[in-house]
Amino acid sequence: MYGNRPMSATKGSPNPAAAWLRRIEALDGPAYRRLATALEQAVAEGELQAGDQIPAQREVARRVGIDFTTVTRAYALARERGLIEGTAGRGTFIRARTHEDEAGLVDLSMNLPPPPAGLNLAALLRETTGAILARTDPATLMAYHPGAGSLAQRTAGAAWLAPNLGEVDPARVIVASGAQTALSALLDHLTRPGEVILAEAFAYPGLLATAARRGLSVAACPMDAEGLEPEALARLIAQHRPRLLCCTPTFQNPTAATMGLARREAVVAIARAVGVTIIEDDAYGLLPAAPLPALAALWPEGVLHVATTAKTLSPGLRVAYIVAPPGAAEGAAGALHAIAQMPAPLMAAVVTSWIRDGVATRILEGVREEVVARRALAAELLPAAVGGTESLHVWLPGATATPAARDRGLALVGAEAFRAPGAVGEGLRVSLGAAAKRATLGRALTALSTLVSRPNAPTTAHPRESGDPS
Incomplete structure (x- = not known):
């Protein structure tokens, strides 16, 4: 049904993945918005969790008693809100909420492999x-x-x-x-x-x-x-x-x-x-x-x-x-x-x-494909960074993060976390895999390129002259 008229979520046999549809009966507004809001509430309250698969659009249309186009519009709105993700042939899933969503941070500090290109790990x-x-x-x-x-x-x-x-x-x-x-x-x-x-x-x-x-x-x-x-x-x-x-x-x-x-x-x-x-x-x-x-x-x-x-x-x-x-x-x-x-x-x-x-092997190949693309992006936006074409991270020798980096939502890790006793030198490790999307990484690297300072410091790591390992 349409507009503010009630919609029924009881058609068909019970399905735990479709239980959230019952929420639409207590909501007001256009049908597509009620569907998207019901989904958002289910995620916020833990009824649906990251990786859960939700019903296909045609099944939702059948269960609720509305047309397919309305459901398509609702799913598009949910996707805009960062609630769901999916690809043809694999289904639609609740999207993992990242630090980018919750705190506005782009994590360039954790060395994680990116999602493998062309595959759904969940x-x-x-x-x-x-x-x-x-x-x-x-x-x-x-x-x-x-x-x-x-x-x-x-x-x-x-x-x-x-x-x-x-x-x-x-x-x-x-x-x-x-x-x-x-x-x-x-x-x-x-x-x-x-x-x-x-x-x-x-x-x-x-x-x-x-x-x-x-x-x-x-x-x-x-x-x-x-x-x-x-x-x-x-x-x-x-x-x-x-x-x-x-x-x-x-x-x-x-x-x-x-x-x-x-x-x-x-x-x-x-x-x-x-x-x-x-x-x-x-x-x-x-x-x-x-x-x-x-x-x-x-x-x-x-x-x-x-x-x-x-x-x-x-x-x-x-x-x-x-x-x-x-x-x-x-x-x-x-x-x-x-x-x-x-x-x-x-x-x-x-x-x-x-x-x-x-x-x-398929996952590794998918990870490698995404890593190569992200490393190429880093080469374009951070030309001073070093690292192989298939490296999960790059190193900015001699660079330090300014306080403005955190203010701009960039989580970084510097040389102080890695120095062995007696070693000197500065640098930033920039991890390329943790950002949920390549576009997000691109924006973060663009911001980083304007925020790092590069004082005169060794570009390779050396211990102090004393050689004291303690």
């Missing part, structure tokens, strides 16, 4: 979890599982990492509940309080925090455009006799530096010559379409490789893999078990299914 997740629950006893999923992961999960992990590592025995693979958990377990397993570890002068904050809690001293290794400087690395190893070397060879966090093959071989040769074990945090190693060999592929006996799905598929998939040297998996798995016991079985099952069915 629909894929719904389909996969449904299939897993249909074929698996839920009691089995909810029980305790082996800490290192099942053979199927470890085999899938080996297959997933093959582009970087080549063929890997699944017995060397350990399934973990996230890369941070994996790094924490490895530091607990391999070091004692008071020992020295080497890290990049600008390093992953999670590593620095874990080392501090463990009572470790971090020696900061100078960096250039390819990451660790080999001569400085050899000198620091001779000076400190470190227990471990921790580094990120591809799209280093935060500088976005990537070691070329010759640099990787040089770093491995230096560490191997003196027997220094390497922890390779390879969070971004699968983002390049033509990935370089991982350090663990060059020296399997001396490198512990850590890779996560959080940066290549989705941050909600808290699944990571440790690839240990031959014969060393049991000890690393025991340390991991003491911290986290096991990864969430349902998430591990989803990732395993996606790898085996090729869905993970």
Whole structure:
């Protein structure tokens, strides 16, 4: 019916996804506005949540007793209000509310993969979890599982990492509940309080925090455009006799530096010559379409490789893999078990299914496609930024954020979050994936280009002259 005349939402069989339609009977105004307002109320009160699928427009028209054009107009208004999103053939879903919606902020600080181009993650997740629950006893999923992961999960992990590592025995693979958990377990397993570890002068904050809690001293290794400087690395190893070397060879966090093959071989040769074990945090190693060999592929006996799905598929998939040297998996798995016991079985099952069915590769390709487009946008709007064409973040060397950046709604993170003890230098890491839409990112980068200051500061990271790692 039309205008202010009542509409019935009771036609058809009960459907939880359509229950919000009952709200229209208590509203006034044109039919299309009542539909949009009913949907908005259902979202605001939690009846509908991000990712929920709502009925198709023709079904709503049938249930409510109005024409299809009116429903189309209502859905268009709901889309304008940021309530729904959808594509032909996949349906219409409640849109996730982001910081951009709630606080006017554009997050350039969180390094998240963007939504994969051409794919609906919510629909894929719904389909996969449904299939897993249909074929698996839920009691089995909810029980305790082996800490290192099942053979199927470890085999899938080996297959997933093959582009970087080549063929890997699944017995060397350990399934973990996230890369941070994996790094924490490895530091607990391999070091004692008071020992020295080497890290990049600008390093992953999670590593620095874990080392501090463990009572470790971090020696900061100078960096250039390819990451660790080999001569400085050899000198620091001779000076400190470190227990471990921790580094990120591809799209280093935060500088976005990537070691070329010759640099990787040089770093491995230096560490191997003196027997220094390497922890390779390879969070971004699968983002390049033509990935370089991982350090663990060059020296399997001396490198512990850590890779996560959080940066290549989705941050909600808290699944990571440790690839240990031959014969060393049991000890690393025991340390991991003491911290986290096991990864969430349902998430591990989803990732395993996606790898085996090729869905993970499709998602990775979709993420890569969107990352490339966003990186090209950053190259246009922030020409001073450095980082590869497939990098999830870029680095503005020497830049600092002005107070006006926050006032303009830009969430940023600077060099102070990444400096290893004794390191100097300024810079901003600009993350490209967290903004919900490419257009939003473009507006944020345009604003950022006018707000950052670039004082005279080192464009690469170096420790202070004293070389004191404490």
